Amino acid sequence: MKPVEDCVIGIVGLGLMGGAIAMALRKSGAAPAGRLMACDTSAETLALALESGVIDRGFESPEKMIPCCDLVFLCLNPSTLIRFWNQWMPAFKPGTLITDIAGIKGPIVEALEHNLRGDLDFIPGHPMAGSEKGGFANAAACGFTGKNYILTPLARNRPENLEFIRNLIYRMGFGRITETSPASHDRKIAFTSQLCHVIAAALIDCEPDTEITRFGGGSFEDLTRIAMLNAPMWTELFIGNKQELLKRIGQFEGSLEALKTLIASEAAGELESRLAAVRDRRMKMNG
Amino acid sequence: MKPVEDCVIGIVGLGLMGGAIAMALRKSGAAPAGRLMACDTSAETLALALESGVIDRGFESPEKMIPCCDLVFLCLNPSTLIRFWNQWMPAFKPGTLITDIAGIKGPIVEALEHNLRGDLDFIPGHPMAGSEKGGFANAAACGFTGKNYILTPLARNRPENLEFIRNLIYRMGFGRITETSPASHDRKIAFTSQLCHVIAAALIDCEPDTEITRFGGGSFEDLTRIAMLNAPMWTELFIGNKQELLKRIGQFEGSLEALKTLIASEAAGELESRLAAVRDRRMKMNG
Numbered sequence: 001m002k003p004v005e006d007c008v009i010g011i012v013g014l015g016l017m018g019g020a021i022a023m024a025l026r027k028s029g030a031a032p033a034g035r036l037m038a039c040d041t042s043a044e045t046l047a048l049a050l051e052s053g054v055i056d057r058g059f060e061s062p063e064k065m066i067p068c069c070d071l072v073f074l075c076l077n078p079s080t081l082i083r084f085w086n087q088w089m090p091a092f093k094p095g096t097l098i099t100d101i102a103g104i105k106g107p108i109v110e111a112l113e114h115n116l117r118g119d120l121d122f123i124p125g126h127p128m129a130g131s132e133k134g135g136f137a138n139a140a141a142c143g144f145t146g147k148n149y150i151l152t153p154l155a156r157n158r159p160e161n162l163e164f165i166r167n168l169i170y171r172m173g174f175g176r177i178t179e180t181s182p183a184s185h186d187r188k189i190a191f192t193s194q195l196c197h198v199i200a201a202a203l204i205d206c207e208p209d210t211e212i213t214r215f216g217g218g219s220f221e222d223l224t225r226i227a228m229l230n231a232p233m234w235t236e237l238f239i240g241n242k243q244e245l246l247k248r249i250g251q252f253e254g255s256l257e258a259l260k261t262l263i264a265s266e267a268a269g270e271l272e273s274r275l276a277a278v279r280d281r282r283m284k285m286n287g
Numbered sequence: 288m289k290p291v292e293d294c295v296i297g298i299v300g301l302g303l304m305g306g307a308i309a310m311a312l313r314k315s316g317a318a319p320a321g322r323l324m325a326c327d328t329s330a331e332t333l334a335l336a337l338e339s340g341v342i343d344r345g346f347e348s349p350e351k352m353i354p355c356c357d358l359v360f361l362c363l364n365p366s367t368l369i370r371f372w373n374q375w376m377p378a379f380k381p382g383t384l385i386t387d388i389a390g391i392k393g394p395i396v397e398a399l400e401h402n403l404r405g406d407l408d409f410i411p412g413h414p415m416a417g418s419e420k421g422g423f424a425n426a427a428a429c430g431f432t433g434k435n436y437i438l439t440p441l442a443r444n445r446p447e448n449l450e451f452i453r454n455l456i457y458r459m460g461f462g463r464i465t466e467t468s469p470a471s472h473d474r475k476i477a478f479t480s481q482l483c484h485v486i487a488a489a490l491i492d493c494e495p496d497t498e499i500t501r502f503g504g505g506s507f508e509d510l511t512r513i514a515m516l517n518a519p520m521w522t523e524l525f526i527g528n529k530q531e532l533l534k535r536i537g538q539f540e541g542s543l544e545a546l547k548t549l550i551a552s553e554a555a556g557e558l559e560s561r562l563a564a565v566r567d568r569r570m571k572m573n574g
Binding site for chain 1: 415416417434435437463465472475476478479480482483484485486487488489490491492493494495497499500501502503504505506507509510511512513514515516518519521522523525526529532533535536538539540541542543545546547550551553555558559560561562563564565566568569570571572573
């Protein structure tokens, strides 16, 4: 792979994450003027990205962009990503390095790996960043600094391409890369991300009074900010990782039930030690 | 009531909240030099507060402080508060205005109102602020600016004293005061505060791996920050508001179960509209 500054980089999908990646590539100097292009179904989004100088060329269809690229970021919802892949795989230039950002990796890797040309290298990834405000217009607020990035490399990935992607991730500002299997990613993410979104949604779901925030002191606001979610995307992520997520919901329900029982029986001593243990564990997590 | 600047103000309990109130009174000019005193069982805390100029006099026992005060903030955990009240009520000066900060109001108001001298005025309150880092040493980080404050006035409160307290609350930086009954306070707070703490605790309780934060993207961290809780205090609050809290946990479990069923049955359309409704409701709450 040539130096990233000499690569033509294509972003497929200029939503919140595609937009934030384009901005980070531009700002870091990894994508100098003339080398960054994007395709998106929204002409308005492309115009905005061009005007603000985030990209150099915009395409409403991938047809003319894909064959020019050395490096492609696929920034699409899972179902759109799989459709895109199956339709456009023949158009990639030989040797293209491709990565994605989908929040579930098992089903994506399976679908894409089974239909991957031998002369392309696909490194699955998941930037652990986001914002409750979606779309390109809010991409600037989606900070990468110090954030986690997960890679689930394939056995066939070329080591120099993996190293290339790692360097680029750090250059975009991320603080830590974890490499693991798609299955392990999906197990962990079901807890840290999907379960949290389900909980936030359930909290809002069970309280119809929007004036309840008069009684908020920060906890409620922090726990439910992510309830302002992108409904179509999270529907796909929840159902796409259904087995792991249902297992995690079950574990959480078990812990909730145990706390409920201690409260109901007024077992103050036992409740206090369980809460103290929780406090200690969370302190060790220091995130 | 004389102007607040002419009052001798006493803080009982220089923990996180007592400390933060002392600092806000000092900083706002409501408690000029010489007028602010505090009692606390920790000589170390008193020394720290005196050295930093937050208070003018410190007492390890309330005995000599209470009879000097025109205004007293009781900043104690519920059980300690009730014990303090029953022991020290005879020591207050006639006409003293007293307020508290306890996170449950029904049991506190009942206990205190039943044993209240006719020449004292007690206005129950609850500042909706806090921090996962407790104690006086962290009080400076407990910001009041723009926060909510709940008052649950008694029928016998003198209107001019209520107005005095309202003005002082705004002067400390709070943004909004809501006045309601103790029962309504406890119903709402069971949802916005206690349920949120139970959920955060359950989330940490069900995951032993502290390295899971490598897979965190912000949601998990935001949802579990309050799991670093003051275990003795929250044990009292949970059990003290047990009936309302158990009702709220039940409602939350119902919503969680409904989402779980939609995920398990892959009812994508229904799940998406439920999530979209959640998103809309949370946007209306804009907190």
